[in-house]
Amino acid sequence: MSPYRLADPELEALLRDDAPCGDATTFALGIAGRPGRMVFRARSDMVLCGSEEAVRMGELRGLTALGPVRASGERLAAGAEILTLAGPAGALHQVWKTAQTLVEYLSGIASCAADIVAAARRADPDAGIACTRKNFPGTKAAALKAVLSAGASPHRLGLSETLLVFAEHRAFLAGEAPAATVARLRRRWPERPVVVEVGDEAEALDWLAAGADVLQLEKWPVDAVDRLRRAIPAGSRTRLAAAGGIHPANAESYARAGAGILVTSAPYFAPPRDVAVSLTSD
Template sequence: MNPYTLPDAELDRLLGEDVPSGDATTAALAIGECRGRLDFRARFDMVVCGSEEAQRMGELRGLQAVGPRLASGSRAAAGTLLLSLEGRAAALHVVWKTAQTLMEYLSGIATATADIVAAARQGDPDCAVVCTRKNFPGTKAAAVKAVLAGGATPHRLSLSETLLVFAEHRAFLDEAPADSVRRLRRQWPERSLVVEVADEAEALRWAAAGADILQLEKWPVDAVDRIARQIPGTRIAAAGGINATNAAAYARAGSRILVTSAPYFAGPRDVAVSLSAS
């Protein structure tokens, strides 16, 4: 699976961060025109992400991909060859660490996402996992690609395209839930209306008012199960603390959507690199 590739301008920017004024060591050793090969391998089992960007970084610096590349979203066993690049040593050294690190971080997110998706599907094969916008600022496009590679989808790409009513919004309102629902539907008739609720009484009020989805923040599993049975026509999204250890339980309790930020805090999946002369 290859959801998309980060644009060349972004990849150039990442490469430039590491080589703002050239590669001092390679230049001082006068080895830049030598030919070589850079191999990237999975050090541990992982769901791969970022291999397309790593290849494109090489191409932007005049390198050539050799042999097959393992696409983002693929599962790789430890030792699997992910990508090989050939060309001038100067370019190999420029691309090496940035490409390696990008794949490591994105593969960490993708692998953690895939683990949560697998757990959720054990609880309910139709349960969806969605990842929040709590990625490190400035990394959204890359983080979302990793989420997609892991089998989940974004919860909210931005404030501009979703309707999610928090208590922090309601603090400024002096009207009944049904009135808020009518106003939101009039303004954004094509959007699903999501409301985060704190307790069962709030859940029942907003379900009766016509909310499409109720987001239950940090609710225990038994409370999710109880409210899901009371309002079977309203979709339930469990949020807060969702991870691979509890996803199946929340899915079995009737939460058809699991909202999580956990993959963004997963450790990188190590990518082993070997650079050799050719």
Template sequence: MSLNPYTLPDSLLEQLLQEDAPQGDATTHALGIGGRRGRMLFAARHEMRLCGSEEAVRMGALRGLRCVGDVAASGSALAAGTPILTLEGDVAGLQRVWKTAQTFMEYLSGIASGTAAIVSAAQRGRAGCAVACTRKNFPGTKTAAIKAVLAGGGVPHRLSLSETLLVFAEHRVFLDEEPAATVGRLHQQWPERAVVVEVASVDEALLWASAGVDVLQLEKFTPASVAALRAALPAGTRARLAAAGGVKADNAEDYARAGADFLVSSAPYFAPPRDVAVRLTVCD
């Protein structure tokens, strides 16, 4: 199954390239080497989950470069030293694409690799436990960041405020009604959407579970608290349990084993970039 969900549009890629050379490449121009022919190979320096290779190829095309040979797809699990892609063309184009494509793949592969690590840990805890990444990506990077999450085997938690019904304590402070009334009203107004409520304790979770919510988002629960809630829920309760707040690769297995139906995390957005090695050579 392919884990490459989409390729970013040319308009965004052109913006990235233009940002790095708004008045051209001074060094290549001054050296007078822009018209020479060369080849640029990208490869994984260490083990990684790849993301962004399709965009790198497209950046090359936007600067007149040709992709030669195979291209490792986003979502691929690469061993150290594995080739990713090779671009060929004039040196002016190679130099303009080099750092932007390299850095783009490094950052996105960091997010994808971070997501994959949490997914792997969650699956060890309980087969089928999904990992959803929040909307806490750096503003302006959502399209790229979500692609990386998907390439890592995760899913978006919520793409925007417009997409989901997620009731926080910051909403409830303005409500003057019982939980059952709130849930019933939301189900009536948006019948095709799940009602999610964030809770901070087992008692609060049980209260909203009895009100008929679809998902309980368990904010900063420990694995032990998740297990306690799972044991306390009456048989037939409709609410699914989403462990959130502080979920990382080193505790995801524990949360899944404790009874969470899925995990919610922002950690992949802060994962270190994965190094992509670049080698430029002269074409014969």
């Protein structure tokens, strides 16, 4: 099921960017008003994302969806039909490449994120996959739709909604003890979990003792994650989040080592999943 659809102003901006003054070719050929249809199909196996936006782009240009539309989050086999749009050739050509490219890029993100989720949950059915805010600037809403469609979640929607203490923050704390830092954060933002990124096992144990809710282990090897998990006292509510370099090939190992949360940027750099588009005259 699709988590949401991008708003019309965002879709209008994408369409205007590609055709600010209409489509010169269909106009010059005199075919803009001729009826036709456009079919999108998966060229390879994928987790789909962006089909709702493709349909809405068509509607904004006077096109009509024919038949069922596959939903974001569905896993498709190569050759599967995604959607069909019908209407005048001028509108079909205006929507074609923008809609196709959006679906390809978002399906690439969704497919990679879904592969990481599947790998991690082979080791731990409760593992959580959180995708960072390292999406290309200006694409957050679209990228997060792909992440959510894949069964993952956002690591941070932005600086305004999470407490994540980096070494770069601690450099300004004048040597304040970890326990004092955690207590101060809990007084100021009592409903927010305190997450602390730690660079080594000694730091991790200090912040564990201070009561951090989550220890974020940046680029830790799998065996170090496993050692830290074994060092956490029984009954502790502190969770471990492995971050940095997490991808489909190693997600299972990190989850098996005890990282209940895997923090990753890999989906944003995944290659697009090709979508085949055919246009025909009615």
